[in-house]
Amino acid sequence: MTMNKPNSYGDDLTANNKRTFHPLQAQDQPDDEVSSKQASSTHNHVKTHDHERDFDVNEHPFELRHEVKRLNKRLDQIADTLERAEFKDILENYSSTKRRIMSNLTAGIARGLGLTLGTVVILALLAWLLSFLVQLNLPVIGDFIAELLGYIKMSQGTK
Incomplete structure (x- = not known):
């Protein structure tokens, strides 16, 4: 389980610097679709779009790049930990009933x-x-x- 890592994190943020970011807003949709979904979701008790909480990415490019780098480093640490723990093998053994039965039978005989x-x-x-x-x-x-x-x-x- 290896991951392809770019040379430096946060360099791809410059392409998206023209958009505004809101934590409750989906970023893949144009603004008119988001506002129509938010208007239709007011009866679901979902918090409506608050323009005061928006911020422009151009105002904080260094902070965002720094945060993205920090989160990517943490994600790499988690991936390395899961690789060392052989998490994939553990999941495969416990998801297959036949493997689990054979493993437990073998362990019982050995004990x-x-x-x-x-x-x-x-x-x-x-x-x-x-x-x-x-x-x-x-x-x-x-x-x-x-x-x-x-x-x-x-x-x-x-x-």
Whole structure:
């Protein structure tokens, strides 16, 4: 996801310097269409066109260029962040039900196998440690562990 960046931001504003700008006004329409739409939208409780809030772009070209440059830099930062986060891949995985099911199934199998193998390794190490402690013939601990191992052997023999 790469974006084509112009060499300098705000240079294309000079072509539109003859128009006035209003934040509530659509810029793609001529002024007569906007005023007719605003007149028809007064019953919808939409704020009507206020000429006092208009300003000419020629009066503030530096400020507008500066603001456009700042907003474009911020937009580039957001695009870079989304690229680093692989947002597109995340959206593709969560929008496809089949991919989501396969991903969750694979993750569940991996967790189950990891838990099983981890438990086997820990219990094997614990049994090895207990048998080592029995061989040391410690007075209290050795007798207790020998008794536990006797119970284990007895339960294995009855099955």
